[in-house]
Amino acid sequence: MSHEKSQSKYLNWTNILFFTINTSVSVVGTILLLMYGTIHSATWILAIITWFLFGMGGITVGYHRLFSHKTFKAKAPVRFILLLFGAGAFEGSALEWCTDHRDHHRYTDTDKDPYSIKGGFWYAHIGWIFTLDPSTRNYDNVKDLQDDWMCRFQHRFFVPIAILMAYLIPIAITCLWGSFWEGLLIAGLRIAALQQFTFCINSVCHMFGEKTYSTKQSARDNWFTALLTFGEGYHNFHHQFPLDYRNALRFYQFDPSKWTIYTLRCLGLASDLKRVSTAKRLRYKMQFDFNQIKAMKSNIGELVQPLYDKVSSQLLHIESLETAIKQLKKQNPFSANGKLSQYQAALSEKNQQLKAAHYELKYFIKSWNQVLANALRLNRKTALLDGVS
Structure with a gap:
């Protein structure tokens, strides 16, 4: 299959260098900017907006619930916009993200699980990315997405699209109030934070929390990670019912992605919302x-x-x-x-x-x-x- 533990002998220096440089430069640079300069409130607002758009729109609603699990159908413009937002999260193309995630569900907690918690907390969180050999992906489980020209386009031109969405557009916006460095550093900080929040689902939600529907797998419900990932933290429910467009059912459980999808349906932009009976x-x-x-x-x-x-x-x-x-x-x-x-x-x-x-x-x-x-x-x-x- 596309993922084996032998990948642990491989070091993906592209991923290692990007994560290390982007995180260290953005964190240290932001601290220095706060100490010796200033960051406009508009820049922080922009960071929060892009966090919502790229995190909830691109990853949770787009990559995860729409493209990976097909829990609902979306109009072409919505699909295209979600793919742009997904690229802005800098977590790989939709084809890459979805093939890994579908393998994760099919082979949960086994050696074929690309980010199995059996490899330890660090491995499930980010170690698997540092040891991922891209040549091991065969994309057999995402042929439906390969038939979609939008997914193919995003996959082929992922790097320029990601740079445009994640860095260039935010920098261009902050330049309106004369601050190039604010845009660059806050964009990098947002990327680093969003990536870590997403990775918590693979690590924290497979080690800490409660099991509510099944003990056959390591997935757990963790309300705190739901706050960081727009509702993805109710992971035991999700692994038991992966085709449900919702991750949380109770009124007090945080799942804004569910309401986003529901709103899209009310606007006529989404349909066929799947839910377990x-x-x-x-x-x-x-x-x-x-x-x-x-x-x-x-x-x-x-x-x-x-x-x-x-x-x-x-x-x-x-x-x-x-x-x-x-x-x-x-x-x-x-x-x-x-x-x-x-x-x-x-x-x-x-x-x-x-x-x-x-x-x-x-x-x-x-x-x-x-x-x-x-x-x-x-x-x-x-x-x-x-x-x-």
Whole structure:
């Protein structure tokens, strides 16, 4: 495949020198400028704006949720602009970024994972970039993107586009208030910070945080990294449901990228927003909770098994009804012996069944949450007594 651990014997001096020089010069230069000069407030505002545009627009919404996972469709102008913003983040072309990321999801925590946490925190964070041999990329998993002329264009002319977006345009803007060096240093500082924030998803979110939907892989939810990456921190959810355009579900969870995509749809610039069904998500969540209960020292797992089976069966029933409704909607309304009324009756019946199933599910879920809370409370008491004894 395109990534093997043998790449650790290779040193990518282009990446090493760029990261080292850009980071050191921008950090030291900015400090010196603050000590012996001044940085206009307009320059800081420009840095924040480009951080949002290139970080949220280019990487999170563009490279990640649109091009890597295809969680939604976007109009051509939006796709083109997101590719420009992505180049401005200086994290490689869309083809490079997406082939690595798709391999990461397909081979998570294995030797074929390009930034596997099994290689250690440093390797997952940035070490893999320093040891990346570009010749190991074969792009077999991004042929769909290679068919897109915009992605091909951005890949072919990535360096000049990236320099234009990341450096030249910000410098040109700061020159309007007579400050070339402010534009250069703040642009470099923004690039360095944005790269480190992105890399935290590969390192921090695979080592620190909580697992909420699956323990089969190292991905974890980390609310702090979500603040730095425009919602990408809820990583356990993302690895379990990678085709969902959202990374966070709760109102208090920070995911502005989700709302950006939703806004694009409201403006007619995006469509086909994919989201995991509530029934499927709850089924995975319940399975995760039940596995936690079974791992406890007490025999609570045996006691709650009947309720777990009942709720799981109800969730599967809801999923089957949702699938049946989708299939009906795809049919020709006049296919039922040429009668529209029969089609409408069949669709109405399925919708009524689904509504009733959801109504019944509410009580099942309420009972399950009570059982889970009691089980966790009992487990804490048991652990406390064991510690005392």
